[in-house]
Amino acid sequence: MRVVLLGPPGAGKGTQAQRVADALSVSRVSSGDLFREHRERGTELGRLVGTYMDRGALVPDEVTIDMVMDWIDDPDRRRGFVLDGFPRTLAQAKALDGRLGRQEPIDTVLYMDVSVEELTRRLTGRLLCRECQTPYHESFSPPSREGECDHCGGDLYRRTDDMPEAVGRRIEVYKDQTEPLVAYYRARGNLVEIDGQGSMEQVADALIHALRQGGAAPTRQS
Template sequence: MRIVLVGPPGAGKGTQAAYLAKNLSIPHISTGDLFRANISHSTELGKLAKSYMDAGNLVPDEVTIAMAKDRMEQPDAEGGFLLDGFPRNVSQAEALDEMLQSGGMKLDAVLDLEVPEDEVVRRIAGRRICRNDSAHVFHETYKRPKQDGVCDECGGELYQRDDDSEDTVRKRLEVYHTQTEPIIDYYKAQDLVVTISALGKVEEVTQRAMDALKRGDDRK
């Protein structure tokens, strides 16, 4: 299957992408991973992207598109893939369509993870990270530490990252609504969108997604 995963920040896209890709036996292609890999290996695209980032500028769509194209042409993606973070806007969605069509391929589904905005803010703004080890993550609502402000694992100080503040989260949501959400309508016109609730336990959401993808596949 060839799937695009869409949803607001805090919807759990990265977590669901990993589970779904494993269940479907297809590679999980994340924009963040693509950038890190290209930059760390000093590829031509990586150098180009880094030059924009170092100057404090957004990386142009054509660079992101070229990275995605290169990754989708790798042998492990021949049987399908799950895209996470790409396309991020309608221009990128149009470019993806052109790429696939030129190779005689098409998308099978666009999985839209739906989460109420207040829940997104609650999920992200409630996160607290250990200063000693960023892998130790707690939450004011869902995973409270035994002692406020102290990591259960190592006793380190727990803090809120700047980009997890409520104001920042709401700004990120505005960007999502303006730039990324329009691709849902774009793909609805192609009858590709499968929308599910991303509320509940991780495994519940994964099963919900698998069931919805199967129903969508059965309709074709």
């Protein structure tokens, strides 16, 4: 089973990808994991990635695809895999399909759909402890005492990235990139849309249920 999991920032995508991978007994990976791993191992691709990341530039799609394909080609991936948040753009999706070929295409693309309103609420509610970096959320996991870390009593603050204006821009970029990607996979007939607005548990159940149905069941609730 070869699965791609698409979802917005702040939707707990990493956790969901892990649950889906566990349910299928396969591995998951994100492009961020691969960047880190290759840099740590000091591979040629890792050094190349470093030259972009160190000057704050985007890693070119070709380099990212090379890493993803290298990971997919590992014998451990014969039973399948979950790609977490990759491909991110239409160009990456087409490149990935080109490299996988007709013999071993992606079977199912799970798309966790979340409204702009809900995304805004999730992303602007994030707080971090200034001292120990423990994350909190105003609505989902608030500290016992407002503005204060439960573990160390440190001040809680909002990262610049999580300020309303920055969040608005991130969501816009996400929508601009994701809509063509979703349309592309929908046209290929392997897209399964999941309502990504429930609790972590509900969304995980919906994702796994969709896969057990062979990825064909319409699980989206209106």
